[in-house]
Amino acid sequence: MNDNHASTDTEVDRNVSPAKALFYGDIVKSLFWPFPETNPENEEMLQMVLESVDRFLEGRDDDFRQWDEDGAQPGDFIESLRELGLFGLIIPEEYGGIGLSNAAYSRVLQQCSRYDSSVSLTIGAHSSIGMKGVLLFGTDAQKETYLPKLASGEMIAAFCLTEAGSGSDAASIKANAVRKPGGGWILNGEKLWITNGGIANFYTVFARTDGDTGKLSAFIVERDYPGVTSGPKEDKLGIRASSTTTVNFADVELPEDSLLGPEGKGFMIAMAILNNGRTGLGGGSVGGMKTCIELAAKQAKERKQFGQSIADFGMIKQKISDMTVDCFAAESVVRMVGHYIDSGHSDYSVEAAISKVFASEAMNRAANESLQIAAGNGYMKEFPYERIMRDARILTIFEGTSEILRLFIALSGMKGPGTLLRDLQSATEDIFNSPIKGFGLLSDYAGRKITQVTSLGNERIVGAVSEDLRDDALIFEKYSLELARMTDVLLRRHGKSIANRQFALKRAADVVIDLFVGLSVLSRVSSMEADESEQYQQAAAIAHLFSQKAKRRMNQNLRAMLRNEDESAKSLADHVFEAERYPWDVL
Template sequence: MLKIARIFQIVERVQSAQLQRFLSTAPVLCGKTVQARAVAEKKPAPEEDLSFVMNVFKGQVESTQIFPFPKTLTEEQRETLEMMIDPTQKFFEEVNDPDKNDALEKVADESLKGLWELGAFTLQVPQDLGGLGLNNTQYARLVEIVGANDLGVGIVLGAHQSIGFKGILLFGNKEQKEKYLPRVSSGEFAAFCLTEPSSGSDAGSIKTRAVLSEDGKHYILNGSKIWISNGGLAEIMTVFAQTPVQDPKTGKTIDKVTAFIVERSFGGVTNGPPEKKMGIKCSNTAEVYYDNVPIPVENVLGGVGNGFKVAMNILNNGRFGMAAALSGTMKTCIKKAVDFATQRTQFGQRIDNFGGIQEKIAKMSMLQYVTESMAYMISGNMDSGSKHYHLEAAISKCFASEAAWYVCDEAIQIMGGMGFMKHTGLERIMRDLRIFRIFEGTNDILRLFVALTGIQYAGASLRELQQAFKNPAANLGLIFGEASKRVVRKVGLSSPPAIEHLVHRDLVGAATMLAKEIDSFGQTIEMILIKYGKGIVNEQFILNRIANATFDIFSSAVALSRASMALSENSDTATHEKLMAQAWTLEAMDRVKINLQYILRGQNLDNFQKMSAISKNVCTAGGVVQLNPLKI
């Protein structure tokens, strides 16, 4: 009993007044979490979250979906994919002309026809409904080829199947799938219609409405959508609208978003002219208008009032495809840069012998390697049935879009004036790339999503600890575990989570660095929760740096996993992959340290306030505040 009393005394000291303040407000930040409800209501614990990223916020390593690197293709699936790769590559080399598409500002007729004949618009539709029935990994490999050749075509394809009819695949009932999937597989375009003029990242604020008709047979849809890819082409659309729904708790009628399958042939559906854009010019982007469109009640997708869930799942489910496509784009940029660098001679040497050029090529190659690895890790986990990949998918979208921009920019720099010339193709690629950091969830919003979702998960653990203290006798295991963890941390005896046994022996050093920073990251998240409580939702300077640290941790784990697979299999490129994983992890862990310091150091927090004040001054002035130094 004395030992138990001593542990409680230690725990009480460790649980500072700040921690207690956080715990008292945790439900406000985290909602009444599933974990807290399970403790309070004595329900069975919820399903364990296997997300690597989610658990990093607790300073823990959940290795299930990371190590070993997933290999999910059966022999038959591999053979099917191999048969499709050559025709796809041949099509983009011999039929599709990206420069012609860009100049026409539409996909040339012969290319569009050829894409339908290839089955490129129906890669994941089940075979019995007219598609090719590919899994996510097979899809990723073919999308990579598209991204390597024509991102504009990639958007036409992706808007159709990655988001356009994806909701029917994910949420459609048997009748909806049998009615619509054969149609989107045989020439009818699909589109995803969410964004509105006054509703971008805040999807819940859409104004388009659908009201049940008096006879209860139709919803009458009114409103408009903006910047809809395939908006001028689509016959079948997934449309999101506010609908009146009775709140089961209060009995009051409230508005909730509902998803609908809408056909242009229903009547009342029109669109504006194609938008003039910086890039992806061959993709059709248009406003779409709905004027008293009658939608049969059986065309509700995923249930009335569940539209936000439907939209988020569609976007989450397709984001890995963006990483796959952009890994292909990066390959193209790297090849152009390398072809130039190995032929260009300056100062008596080929320029690929200069350290400055070598550093550029090395970083470009590492970014491509990590992006490609993320795409196939996520698709592999999805094919294995994982439901815990949403943060990883969001990271892959942000990482890929920023990495591809950097790689293209550096390729242009390596090629100098030649890279700036239109005929080299990099000018078009750069214009096409810019949109990827904006659409399907802006990178800014996705960073906040990653940080706040992870923080909420970590906060739920602290909330669970508070609940345990209400009945300590029944929760000694949880209390002892948390107490011992904090005590050894206080006296400097804590050890980081173990990763070394999960990687190849040649990568143990890099894995040790990663484990140490995961431990530091978890401690930092706990301190932030204690300090800010529910107020953390308003600290975007901090949240962005948390997200950046998360990106570096996840990307390093992915690189180490893939390189370990290559080393274990003694592949031809194993040594090269080992070098990239080691170099990437070292630099990434340095960035993690810097970001965590920025979050905790007073002078950096004060600098955030300075930047906030600078921004407010500029916005108040309507532009640059200071006068020209000449004062005229």
Template structure:
């Protein structure tokens, strides 16, 4: 798990802005001499492009559907045993009570192939693609999040680096072990001094004089599967020589480390609020001798490895959370259908109806995002990093709200252990924290988008220096700005949606146009200083998150209606309700982002926070002490 930091330091924000930690998010601009040799690949991310006021619809319309009929049938047959595993073998309450998953349960999971879901069949895995894996994540999320962490820490991040960056020899050696030979894997990045700020890790690996080994020393904390793993993806500082300057610099390198190398030990399992069944420990490395062939990726490019591991697996959280929400809604609905108060079933009360509707809206949007992303990834998309970050934020916060509301609907019964909701709530709390805290990911979304929009503004500035040679580009930009500013032209989503969703599409399009204008206004106003305006960036991120939710549901509901599926009317209504609610939130966030009054509010908030920290807590006179 990544360390839990709320708001990072200014250094962290600068690191994000420079893409030292999240460097894979936005393609870097090549030098002019390189750009001339290799055509620049267009960024197809829907979210990145709306920051610059441009609609790129490829990834969102029509709703992606990459699985063939044969694959869909295969998926069902592959997942049926997992459904039976959770109903007949696994016991989530027992796992939670004992803070451990018993050996028989884990053995059954291994026998099902559950630990090698995305490992190619030639290495002993099930060979599922991202969409099939997401479907399994839903099943896990609906049944046992603690076991899900054991499973996910093993393959979603534990050995994912070997799948992404492993040499043929590394894959041949390790993938069969972690897929089917009951060899657990873990992802070891976080240290006491480095949570979301991965640049500050202190573990160090020194190359031996004969260049055959690295000697690793250091420690990691909060490592999921840390006490179980025999194979770990470990990140440590290494001395690298700059090929251009000859200067020596410390850069992070990724390694495949086996416990059998010696010098690898782990502490006792941590006592946690939730996901108690998952094994979480400190891991210590003392003079661990790592063969040079166990470098994962290139030396000095460990950040790239870490980032892409996290980015490539983050979509699974959205799918998992959608399954958890579905379970919570089922529990709440069963109670609402049977519970009688004041002479009628509580499902007749408007307050309960509002809760259930909102819970279903959040679940639908979360699920729509998760499978839109997974299918884009399966179709070969490289531009999904903003979308996966948004999905992680939205799903983890929505799931917490849905579970909380389910408990409220059940009243006192919801607070009791028997219903399972209190365990789900405890388990859910971590998801807003690990794999990048939601606060850091919001800054990542906003800064990545702002960076992309800023590059576009620079292109316009360069064009204006030589207008005669760039008339087409200048007129196009001038026309777009003029029409959207006065409410004419702008984004048109009408051709992408069914007639029933035209009004919702208009609202969403208006939000996209306002979002683009607000981003540009903020950029012009603050320029590079925008990195210091975290609250403004948060408003931009929140608006972006809601826009993506609207787009994902518009697209999915349109597909459902066009196929005339039995759920079409309900999905259309979910989408309409979401567009109304989300539009209001988007407009509010964007007004605040561009409001001059926000600066005064931000200054006041900063003053309050500083005083609270100076006083180590609350700073006010006790009521009974007033004279």
């Protein structure tokens, strides 16, 4: 064990990132076991909220379909969300909110998403990102001013980062806030595709302070301030009933105390909000998957072809099995990350990114496969499948695309081993400190030799699982060491160009995603009573199915580190970029 991430079964080190430790070959057992249980303090309240969500949303499919067509939720529906307290889910009770934990909040969004993603998003954009900055970085005065109104829904919040020229490259925003001589700021800029943009009256806005080269700062901006306007609703593929608009700031005068968190720390604040909010989106993905499974299972049993139910066909069973394994895995990893946040872990950014990538991609697979099972019916607007599929598509795009998050996962994970490789230390610092910001910033250290191997030994987890999960545990023990070796190979081989070696970084990210998700699954199944019950036996089968598939994927990714066709693929893409079309038409 490396001292940096030492821990014992009983004494959890809250400064250790279990996903980053995997890049050293370490499975920090106490950070996976035991699988987190629902906090009893939250349980009763959570149950009540879930029941009221069910009562409110159940049987409203026709409404959701209509609002999807209209591209908006009606005002009286938003009013009902307010009355139900759904804007105050994570706001402490002292400010009039419900005070749910991160995990419980994620569970509520899961329940909403079982019915409709746009509903989930209206609530989620408010809590997960729109007002989260006040909770995480607000002064006492800011909390007292805003949290009661945000809890009641008198104020609805939105998160304003993206601009026309600045999407994934969030650090390049142009909106600016200039200090006024007597105190306060003048804000100018336009934000693009802002969820809740048209219905919000509270905006967390990111802007450059002190000139074009200035750092970013975060501000609280009220819609009532002169110069704040929102554009018309965007006409979108999915989540159509959720409000998405531009938000414009023209010479908006901001009071001195509108600054949120320290001046110049806006990028860090934006990332902290997004990291903390990822379980909302993860929970939403899990809810959507549960609906897909329910719809697909019923449809497959009812639909008869070739004289039998299509549920009898192997290819249909395969789909249902895959969706179920995916859903269990996504639920496990989202729950694990919620637990890290709730128990005060300081470094969960990579784990949160893993949960977002896995859950959002799994939801897209589930939406696609459930539509495939319903086939022609699935394609028709009369049924919910096509809307679910359109709604799911955004999940891998906003709050960090899958590509950007994979880069973040791989580069953040390699930072530790990278700095251990002593000859590389100074050259790697910049890029690893800020992977999203700093691609291409590595200084020249070509030709230097890396002398240290990063594999530092592994904590055994086979003892933490029941006998029937032992082989599965061995897979994750083996491949965590393989990840450490691969990390070393990558750092040795690519030197300064590692940050631009995206084929390799994607493979590294995919291996650690499989490891972290798989360990969460194993932990969850081993927390169940290992008996002869069907419930346990099928859960153990899920762990086994996930482990075996993960093993094949990890094996393939690791092998491809050494032998691959990356150069051919790059060259082909460049050829197509040059032609700007497919160049092999035949008559």
